[in-house]
Each structure stands twice: as C-alpha cells, then as structure tokens.
Amino acid sequence: MRAEIISIGTELLLGDVVNYNAAFLGEELARLGIDVYFISCVGDNPGRLEDTLRQARARADLILTTGGLGPTSDDITREVIARTFNCPLERRGEVETMIREFFASRNRSMPEENLRQAFFPRGAVPLYNNEGTAPGFMLEEEGLLVFALPGVPPEMKNMFKKSVYPRLLSLERREGIIFSRTLRIFGPGESEVENRLSRIIASQTNPTIAPLAGKGEVRVRITCKEKDEKKAQEKIEEMVRAVKGIIGEYIYGEDDDTLERVTGNLLEKNGLSLALAESCTGGLVGSRITDVPGSSKYFLGGIVAYSNKMKIESLGVPPETIEKEGAVSEATALAMARGAKTRVGSDLGLAITGVAGPEGGTPEKPVGTVCLGLISDQREIAMTCLLGSQREQNKWRAGNAALDLIRRYILDLI
Amino acid sequence: MRAEIISIGTELLLGDVVNYNAAFLGEELARLGIDVYFISCVGDNPGRLEDTLRQARARADLILTTGGLGPTSDDITREVIARTFNCPLERRGEVETMIREFFASRNRSMPEENLRQAFFPRGAVPLYNNEGTAPGFMLEEEGLLVFALPGVPPEMKNMFKKSVYPRLLSLERREGIIFSRTLRIFGPGESEVENRLSRIIASQTNPTIAPLAGKGEVRVRITCKEKDEKKAQEKIEEMVRAVKGIIGEYIYGEDDDTLERVTGNLLEKNGLSLALAESCTGGLVGSRITDVPGSSKYFLGGIVAYSNKMKIESLGVPPETIEKEGAVSEATALAMARGAKTRVGSDLGLAITGVAGPEGGTPEKPVGTVCLGLISDQREIAMTCLLGSQREQNKWRAGNAALDLIRRYILDLI
Numbered sequence: 001m002r003a004e005i006i007s008i009g010t011e012l013l014l015g016d017v018v019n020y021n022a023a024f025l026g027e028e029l030a031r032l033g034i035d036v037y038f039i040s041c042v043g044d045n046p047g048r049l050e051d052t053l054r055q056a057r058a059r060a061d062l063i064l065t066t067g068g069l070g071p072t073s074d075d076i077t078r079e080v081i082a083r084t085f086n087c088p089l090e091r092r093g094e095v096e097t098m099i100r101e102f103f104a105s106r107n108r109s110m111p112e113e114n115l116r117q118a119f120f121p122r123g124a125v126p127l128y129n130n131e132g133t134a135p136g137f138m139l140e141e142e143g144l145l146v147f148a149l150p151g152v153p154p155e156m157k158n159m160f161k162k163s164v165y166p167r168l169l170s171l172e173r174r175e176g177i178i179f180s181r182t183l184r185i186f187g188p189g190e191s192e193v194e195n196r197l198s199r200i201i202a203s204q205t206n207p208t209i210a211p212l213a214g215k216g217e218v219r220v221r222i223t224c225k226e227k228d229e230k231k232a233q234e235k236i237e238e239m240v241r242a243v244k245g246i247i248g249e250y251i252y253g254e255d256d257d258t259l260e261r262v263t264g265n266l267l268e269k270n271g272l273s274l275a276l277a278e279s280c281t282g283g284l285v286g287s288r289i290t291d292v293p294g295s296s297k298y299f300l301g302g303i304v305a306y307s308n309k310m311k312i313e314s315l316g317v318p319p320e321t322i323e324k325e326g327a328v329s330e331a332t333a334l335a336m337a338r339g340a341k342t343r344v345g346s347d348l349g350l351a352i353t354g355v356a357g358p359e360g361g362t363p364e365k366p367v368g369t370v371c372l373g374l375i376s377d378q379r380e381i382a383m384t385c386l387l388g389s390q391r392e393q394n395k396w397r398a399g400n401a402a403l404d405l406i407r408r409y410i411l412d413l414i
Numbered sequence: 415m416r417a418e419i420i421s422i423g424t425e426l427l428l429g430d431v432v433n434y435n436a437a438f439l440g441e442e443l444a445r446l447g448i449d450v451y452f453i454s455c456v457g458d459n460p461g462r463l464e465d466t467l468r469q470a471r472a473r474a475d476l477i478l479t480t481g482g483l484g485p486t487s488d489d490i491t492r493e494v495i496a497r498t499f500n501c502p503l504e505r506r507g508e509v510e511t512m513i514r515e516f517f518a519s520r521n522r523s524m525p526e527e528n529l530r531q532a533f534f535p536r537g538a539v540p541l542y543n544n545e546g547t548a549p550g551f552m553l554e555e556e557g558l559l560v561f562a563l564p565g566v567p568p569e570m571k572n573m574f575k576k577s578v579y580p581r582l583l584s585l586e587r588r589e590g591i592i593f594s595r596t597l598r599i600f601g602p603g604e605s606e607v608e609n610r611l612s613r614i615i616a617s618q619t620n621p622t623i624a625p626l627a628g629k630g631e632v633r634v635r636i637t638c639k640e641k642d643e644k645k646a647q648e649k650i651e652e653m654v655r656a657v658k659g660i661i662g663e664y665i666y667g668e669d670d671d672t673l674e675r676v677t678g679n680l681l682e683k684n685g686l687s688l689a690l691a692e693s694c695t696g697g698l699v700g701s702r703i704t705d706v707p708g709s710s711k712y713f714l715g716g717i718v719a720y721s722n723k724m725k726i727e728s729l730g731v732p733p734e735t736i737e738k739e740g741a742v743s744e745a746t747a748l749a750m751a752r753g754a755k756t757r758v759g760s761d762l763g764l765a766i767t768g769v770a771g772p773e774g775g776t777p778e779k780p781v782g783t784v785c786l787g788l789i790s791d792q793r794e795i796a797m798t799c800l801l802g803s804q805r806e807q808n809k810w811r812a813g814n815a816a817l818d819l820i821r822r823y824i825l826d827l828i
Contacts, residue, residue, distance in 0.1 A: 011626055013450040015441030016596075016635070019433050022455070027429030036427040037462060041436070041453035048451060070627070071605050106800055111605045152627065154804055212430060276697075276718065282704025283690075283697025286718045290696025291806055293772055301724040303717055304690065304700045310715040310758060344724060358707055392705055 001171070003029055003036045004056040008067035008077055009151055010043035021066045021156055028160065032168050033178030033225065034062065044074040046083075053084040061144060064164070067151030069134040071113040077148055078119055078137075085139060085146070087121035095126050095135055127163040129155050138163070145171075179232040180223040183243060184214075184257055186404045187250040193218045196246050200239075207239050216397040217259075249413050252404065259403040260288040266410045267298035267348075274406070275344035276302030277315050277336035277351035279327070280370065285352060285399045300344050305336065311353075315339030328353050328365050330382035333373030341375050348409075349375040352402050356391045370398040374405055381405065381414060415585070417443055417450045418470040422481035422491055423565055424457035435480045435570055442574065446582050447592035447639055448476065458488040460497075467498040475558060478578070481565030483548040485527040491562055492533055492551075499553060499560070501535035509540050509549055541577040543569050552577070593646040594637040597657060598628075598671055600818045601664040607632045610660055614653075621653050630811040631673075663827050666818065673817040674702040680824045681712035681762075688820070689758035690716030691729050691750035691765035693741070694784065699766060699813045714758050719750065725767075729753030742767050742779050744796035747787030755789050762823075763789040766816050770805045784812040788819055795819065795828060 005025050011017040022039045029036050037060065042052045049068075056063045068077030082089045096118035103110035117135060120126055124137040127147070134150040136159050147164050149156045185193060190213040194201065197220070201209055207224035222239045226232035244251060253262045267274055276286050276299075283304045289295050305311040308327055312319050317335040325331040333351045341349025354370030361367035368387035374380070385401050387394045408414040419439050425431040436453045443450050451474065456466045463482075470477045482491030496503045510532035517524035534540055534551050541550040541561070548564040550573050561578050563570045583591075599607060604627040608615065611634070615623055621638035636653045640646035658665060667676045681688055690700050697718045703709050719725040722741055726733050731749040739745040747765045755763025768784030775781035782801035788794070799815050801808045822828040 010624075012437075013440050013453060014444045015437040015439070016626065016633075018437045019453075023426075023429040023432040025429070026427050030428045037457070037459075038466070039427060039433075039455035043451070045451075052452070072608055072625075074624075111609060113605055113608075154807055278697065278700075280704075281701065282709075282713075283692065283700025283716065283718060284704075286692075286697025286720075287695065287701050287809065290694075290720065290770075291809070293805060295696075296720055299696075299720050301718045301720040301728065302697065303728075304697060304715045306700075306704065306710055306713050306715040313759075314715070314717075314757065343728065345727075356704075391707060395701065395705070 001034045001061045002059065003034050003062040003064065004060040005036060005039045006049075006052055006056060006063060006065045007039065007041045007151075008044065008049060008065055009041075010045075010074075012041045012067075013043045020153055021151065024153070024157060025064055025066070025160065028165065029064075029168075031178065031180050032165075034168065044068060044076055046076050046080050049076060049080045050084050053081065057084065057144060062168075063144070063146045065146070065148045066156050069117065069136060069148060069150045071111065071116050071134075073113075075116070078116075078121065081139065081146065081148060082121040085121060085141065087123050087139065089119040090122050091119050092126060093118075095120070098128070098135075127159050129159055136163070138167070177227075178223055178225050179229065179236060180221055181236050181240065182255050183220040183222070183240065183251050184253045184255075185218040185220060185247065185250045186216075186252050186259060186400055188218065188247065189213075190218050193220065193247065197243060200242055200246075207235050209239060209243070216393070216400045249408075252407055258288075258291075259400055259407070261292050263403045263407045263410075264289060264292045264295055264298060266407060268294075270410055272348055272410070273298055273300050273346040274348045274350060275300050275340040275346035277340035277349065278302060278304050279306060279311065279336070279351075279353040280356040281352050281354075281395050281398050281402075282306060284395050285350075285402050288399055288403070300346050302344070303340055311336060315343070326365065328355055328369055328371055330371050330373065330384060333371040334375065334380055334382050335373075337373035337375040337380075347376060348406065349373075350402055350406060352398055354385075354387075354394070354398055356394045356398075357389055358391060368394055370394070370401065372398075372402050372405055374409055376409070379409070381409060415448045415475045416473065417448050417476040417478065418474040419450060419453045420463075420466055420470060420477060420479045421453065421455045421565075422458065422463060422479055423455075424459075424488075426455045426481075427457050435565065435567055438567070438571060439478055439480070439574065442579065443478075443582075444592060444594070446579075447590060448582065458482060458490055460490050460494050463490060463494045464498050467494065471498065471558060476582075477558070477560045479560070479562045480570050483531065483550060483562060483564045485525065485530050485548075487527075489530070492530075492535065495553065495560065495562060496535040499535060499555065501537050501553065503533040504536050505533050506540060507532075509534070512542070512549070541573050543573055550577070552581070590639050590641040592637055592639050593643060593650060594635060595650050595654065596669050597634040597636070597654065597665050598667045598669075599632040599634060599661065599664045600630075600666050600673060600814055602632065602661065603627075604632050607634065607661065611657060614656055614660075621649050623653060623657070630807070630814045663822070666821055672702075672706075673814055673821070675706050677817045677821045677824075678703060678706045678709055678712060680821060682708075684824055686762055686824070687712055687714050687760040688762045688764060689714050689754040689760035691754035691763065692716060692718050693720060693725065693750070693765075693767040694770040695766050695768075695809050695812050695816075696720060698809050699764075699816050702813055702817070714760050716758070717754055725750060725753075729757070740779065742769055742783055742785055744785050744787065744798060747785040748789065748794055748796050749787075751787035751789040751794075761790060762820065763787075764816055764820060766812050768799075768801075768808070768812055770808045770812075771803055772805060782808055784808070784815065786812075786816055786819055788823055790823070793823070795823060 127136040139146040316339040336351035337349040351373040357367035538551040553560040750765035751763040765787040771781035
C-alpha cells in the first residue's frame with residue numbers, strides 16, 4: 001500500500017506552524033507497515049491543492065489530508081476534494097444537528113459559517129471529532145482511500161485513532177504487517193545505548209532494532225514483519241529479553257509509556273502517596289504527574305518554593321542549610337523533601353532544586369546543576385545531576401531524573 | 415518569485431524526524447517576500463526524488479533542498495540533482511582539500527566515503543559549512559536557482575544565513591520585501607475574531623490580515639510588501655491600530671510573546687508578587703511562569719493542592735466551603751487564592767480548581783469546568799470557564815485563562 005500525506009494550510013508554508021501532524025501520521029503508518037512515499041504541504045489555494053490531490057490520486061492507494069476543514073472561507077479542503085473526485089458537496093443533516101448541539105452544550109451561539117462544516121463530498125463517510133467541531137471524512141473510490149482529517153493536532157490524532165487506524169488495520173491484515181515495540185530508556189545516551197547493544201544490532205535481521213534519541217531519553221525500536229501476530233510478538237519478546245539482559249534497569253517502559261505514568265502506576269500499586277517540593281522546575285513535575293488521569297490516588301500535592309523565603313517558611317528548610325550549603329545542594333534538597341513529606345503527610349517526599357539558567361550559574365554550580373532529594377520513612381537519597389544550558393530543557397530533564405528516582409527507589413534499583 | 419522546498423530523507427516519512435527545517439526556511443523566505451508554493455518530503459529514493467525535482471523545476475523559480483548531502487550511500491542528493499539537471503558530477507579539488515583539513519584539524523582520520531562530498535554537479539558553486547563536513551551547493555540555470563543544503567538543522571541554518579540569504583536578498587530587493595507582525599489574542603475563538611474583523615478583512619490589500627488558530631489562542635497576522643521598511647512599518651502600525659480599536663482588550667502581545675512572559679512583565683513592572691494555588695493544573699501554571707528567565711523577581715511560589723485535605727490544611731480552605739459549594743467552585747477558588755496569598759505573603763494570590771477530565775464530571779460540573787480566583791488587597795475576582803474534554807488541553811487552557819486573568823486585572827480590564 002502506497003500512501004501520501006497532504007498537509008494543507010498556508011501557515012505551514014510560511015513556517016508559522018511546524019508540521020508535527022505529518023510526523024505523527026508517518027510514524028503511525030510505518031507501524032502499520034504502510035509505506036509513505038510523499039508528504040506534500042500546500043497552502044489554502046484551490047488550484048494548487050487540486051493539482052496536488054490529482055497527482056496523489058494517480059500514484060497512491062491511500063491519501064491522508066490534514067487541515068482546511070474549519071468553518072472559515074479559507075478552509076477549502078471539502079470543496080477541492082469534492083471537485084477533484086467529482087463528488088459534489090451535499091449537506092448532511094445529522095452532522096448539522098451535531099454541530100448545533102456542540103455549540104448549544106457549551107452555551108455558545110453558533111456562527112453561521114460553522115454550517116459549512118455540515119457539507120461533505122457525495123458518498124463520503126463523515127468522521128466525528130470529540131475534540132472540536134471540525135468533522136473529517138472518508139472517501140473511497142476504486143483502489144483508493146482518502147481520509148480528510150482536521151489540522152488541529154489533538155483533533156487530528158483523536159480522529160486518526162478512532163476512525164482511521166482501525167480501518168487501515170483491517171486492510172493491512174491480509175498482507176503480513178509490521179509489528180513493533182519501542183522500549184523507553186532513561187539514563188544512558190543514544191550512543192551509549194548503541195554501543196552496549198552493538199552485538200545485537202550487528203546481527204539483526206527480523207526483528208530489526210534501532211536506537212533513537214528522544215526528549216531527554218532514548219527509545220529502542222524493535223520491528224518485526226510477519227503475517228501472524230502471535231509469531232511476531234514471540235520474536236519481539238525474545239529480542240526484548242535480550243535487550244533487557246543488557247540494559248534492563250534503564251528501561252522504564254514501552255511504547256506510549258511516559259515516566260510520569262510508569263512511576264505513577266508504581267506508586268499506586270505499592271500504595272504509596274507522594275508530595276513534591278519543587279524549586280527550579282516551578283511546578284512542572286506536579287503538572288506532569290497530574291497529566292495522568294487518576295493521579296489523585298497517589299499524588300497529594302506539593303509546594304513550589306521558588307524563593308528561599310518559601311523554602312524556609314513553607315518547607316521548614318533550616319536557613320543555615322541554605323546559607324552553608326546553598327539553595328542548590330543535596331542538603332537543601334533533602335530538607336525540602338522532608339518538609340514536603342511532613343507537612344503534606346505523604347509516604348514519600350521528593351524535592352528538586354537547581355540552576356535552570358540562563359543566569360544564576362557559578363563556577364562550582366554551573367547552569368544545569370540540579371539536586372534531587374527523596375525521603376521515605378525508611379530511607380533518604382540525594383543526588384546531583386549536571387544537565388545542559390537550556391532552561392526549558394533543563395526543567396524537563398530534571399523532571400525525568402526526579403520521576404526516575406522514584407521509580408528506581410520503588411523497584412529497589414538504587 | 416515562486417519557491418519550492420524539497421526535504422529529503424526517509425526518516426521524515428517515517429516520522430522519526432519532524433520537519434523543522436522546512437518551517438525555518440518557510441519563515442525566512444516569507445520574510446524575504448518569496449512565496450513558497452509547495453513543500454515536498456521525499457525519501458532516500460533516487461526515482462522519486464528525481465520526479466519531485468523535475469516537477470519543481472517545471473513550476474518554480476527557486477528550489478531549496480535539505481538533506482542527502484552526507485557521505486553515505488543513501489545520501490543521493492548530489493547524484494540525483496546532477497542527473498535531473500544534466501550536469502554530471504565532477505570532483506572539486508579545493509573541496510577535497512577542505513574536507514581533509516576538517517578531519518586533520520580535529521585529529522580524526524577521514525573515512526574514505528567522505529570524499530563523495532567533494533563531487534558536485536558541473537557548474538555548481540560549492541557552499542561551505544562551518545558546522546560540519548557536508549558542503550552544499552548552488553546551481554543556476556535559465557530562470558531557476560537551486561540551493562542544496564544539508565539536513566542537520568544547525569548546519570542548514572548556518573549555510574542558509576551565510577550563503578543563501580544574501581543572494582536572495584540581492585535578488586528580492588528589487589521587488590520589495592515582506593514585513594509582518596502577529597498579534598496574539600486570548601479570549602474569543604478564531605471565527606469570532608474573523609467576524610469582528612470582517613470589515614477590515616474584506617477591504618484588505620496591502621497590508622493583508624489573516625486570523626489563525628493557535629494553542630488555545632488566536633493569532634492575527636498582518637503582512638505588508640514594500641521596498642521601504644519604514645513605510646511598511648507605518649502601514650502595519652496603522653492596521654494594528656485598527657485591529658486594536660475593535661478587539662484591543664483581547665490582544666495580549668505580539669510576535670513571539672507568550673501569556674506567561676507578558677503577564678510576568680506586567681507583574682514585574684508593577685512591583686507585584688504572585689503566589690499560586692493550583693489544583694487541576696497540578697503545577698502547570700507555576701511551570702509556565704518559571705519558563706520565563708528572571709521570574710523569581712515576581713513569582714514567589716505556590717501550593718499544589720491536589721487533594722481536598724491539602725486544600726484545607728495547606729491553604730486553609732474552610733471544609734464547609736468544599737462541602738457546600740464543592741471543590742470546583744468559585745468560593746473554593748477564592749478561598750484557595752486567599753490561602754496562597756496569606757501563607758506565602760504575596761501581593762496577589764491566584765487559584766485554579768477544575769475538572770480536567772476524563773473522569774470526575776457531573777451534570778452540573780461537566781469535564782472542562784474550571785474555576786479561577788484572584789485575590790489582592792483591593793479586590794477579589796472569581797470566574798468559571800467551560801473548556802473541552804481533553805485533560806492536557808484543559809490544563810493548558812485553564813493556565814491561559816489564569817494568566818490572562820492576572821493580565822486583565824493589572825490592566826484594569828476586568
């Protein structure tokens with residue numbers, strides 16, 4: 001199956017928007033074993049969009065478009081697909097009702113333009129959108145499947161997962177498809193992972209294995225092409241065991257796992273509650289933990305003590321600790337963790353204090369220095385990391401290190 | 415001048431790499447007043463790359479390629495451009511010397527494959543690369559200019575700025591270049607902004623004006639093509655005044671401004687300190703505020719009170735308020751804000767409590783209900799927003815609403 005992705009919107013050509021949508025779809029299609037041959041970006045221009053669609057129609061079996069489904073006059077995808085595929089637009093009453101209800105349920109008045117979104121090429125199957133008003137659609141003709149998806153990323157992803165993925169999966173089953181699993185690794189860098197797995201990488205055939213650098217972590221992707229899912233999963237499982245034998249303690253999860261979810265699950269399973277004391281991360285770790293639905297079962301809350309005064313007053317850090325050891329020190333981190341644990345009344349207290357940058361570095365404690373403290377009734381653990389020079393990246397990585405510290409503590413890996 | 419960008423590399427089609435290069439080039443070309451009509455991504459496949467190049471050659475005056483200039487066998491850009499434009503590859507002694515020197519100066523031995531990078535299509539002008547070995551090149555034929563740039567972003571950007579930009583600037587100056595400004599708007603949605611600006615939009619010529627949906631906000635982009643920068647800025651300024659006359663109170667900033675930076679600047683300028691009480695956002699607002707370097711001047715810290723127990727004990731919310739009004743209520747939000755202000759000792763206290771979802775909604779308080787409270791010595795303001803169904807998006811939007819509430823409070827807009 002040969003696929004093309006067409007991303008529609010002048011904002012993409014102007015560089016106002018980075019084309020994350022195409023990367024998401026490329027990755028999803030690769031997992032399904034569908035080859036993407038071209039990604040084209042075209043502006044809100046009917047003639048050029050029609051040219052692009054005609055070309056894709058001539059050479060692909062599957063076309064995915066994103067964007068141009070909104071209610072305004074520069075949202076041209078519906079009209080141009082209708083023209084290109086000779087399926088004139090028709091109003092769909094059930095979609096109109098749905099759009100009206102969407103606005104009514106939010107007590108908002110519906111601008112008349114939104115009714116444009118109730119028109120679809122003749123024969124198209126509307127695809128619904130939990131996240132907003134823009135409905136997408138699927139159009140089928142001999143040997144070709146077209147999906148028109150919205151351009152707003154969460155809406156697009158939701159629609160892909162709900163409506164596009166199941167359909168493609170059922171088509172691809174016939175041929176033998178690609179199964180893959182991704183191991184998520186925190187700790188060693190990409191080249192260290194590659195070195196340690198070099199023997200396995202050198203002898204790979206099916207499954208194949210590839211390390212990829214991620215956002216402050218490394219992913220190892222294992223890919224296997226088989227007709228039979230069970231056989232593929234067995235082969236993948238064997239490879240996973242081999243990788244775990246070498247770098248098992250750094251593997252925190254698989255596929256869509258996140259450190260916050262994995263660590264959250266461990267807290268929940270072990271009946272442990274957590275309180276945070278954050279300085280340089282400013283609340284980021286709490287925010288990441290609460291990105292996980294149900295996190296209230298183990299996360300009680302925390303104190304963001306950005307100023308030293310708050311470290312002293314709200315967390316009970318002894319002023320002399322800050323004076324002698326510095327606000328960024330393992331001693332202060334432990335005192336902050338202890339304060340969070342005691343004042344919130346949790347099983348674990350975790351603290352992060354560091355120099356996020358770009359200012360505030362010293363020769364002894366350069367930008368990127370982050371101290372972590374973890375306190376339970378049984379133990380206290382402190383550690384210092386030296387991260388990079390970028391403020392937001394440092395915050396993210398400090399969060400990774402903090403979440404991984406809890407994980408390793410619970411799993412007795414530290 | 416009609417430009418096309420061709421991004422080369424199978425990793426782009428697989429979604430392993432996001433196409434930031436194309437966004438960078440799109441933005442730079444837009445600034446130069448050069449219209450990009452298409453961005454195409456194609457894999458490391460000679461036939462498909464040749465098709466894409468032939469098509470671009472037929473319809474564009476300017477082609478920029480990125481990627482495929484490395485030393486390995488799947489780096490095919492040199493060969494395929496040579497074939498497509500009938501300019502066979504030739505070895506360039508001066509480039510070979512440069513590559514050898516690059517390795518020698520770093521005390522590294524040069525792999526033989528790197529000599530592939532000394533070959534260029536006949537007539538091409540090599541472009542040098544401070545950041546790595548991959549040299550790019552420029553090829554000119556009647557009415558068409560082709561630049562082949564490396565795929566590694568810092569190398570590509572460096573080469574663009576050093577070699578491509580000056581050349582394009584000298585060409586484009588003759589016609590006039592594009593200046594633009596973006597207004598950032600929080601509050602009304604995209605179609606409401608479009609409706610309210612409809613008269614201006616209908617009569618636009620130069621400058622042009624276009625609303626774009628962003629992440630929980632709307633941007634209005636004003637673009638002006640002129641030979642003279644001063645004249646362009648005057649025309650843009652006039653358009654900005656017209657837009658401000660209609661939706662001024664919702665415009666929080668321009669260009670790269672963020673709500674956290676704008677609100678932070680207002681706090682700093684007015685000598686106001688802030689403390690937060692976050693429930694459903696779990697620390698996100700504190701994290702966003704501390705993304706801004708120097709935020710310690712106005713942000714003292716906060717309390718993430720995820721559990722009701724913490725709302726009561728750490729923020730002093732009366733248990734009966736939670737019982738009678740609910741944890742998600744304006745009364746609880748105000749009590750939380752008061753608790754944060756008093757306990758941290760700040761000028762302003764801001765609280766956010768809501769149902770982020772996907773669970774926890776009720777008929778009266780569905781998922782997406784968020785209550786905000788803001789307390790100063792002079793005033794107390796509470797408000798309720800009804801957001802969407804997506805947890806992470808709700809957290810982000812609640813943060814926008816909270817930051818904007820502070821902004822409007824300081825500016826006396828509420």
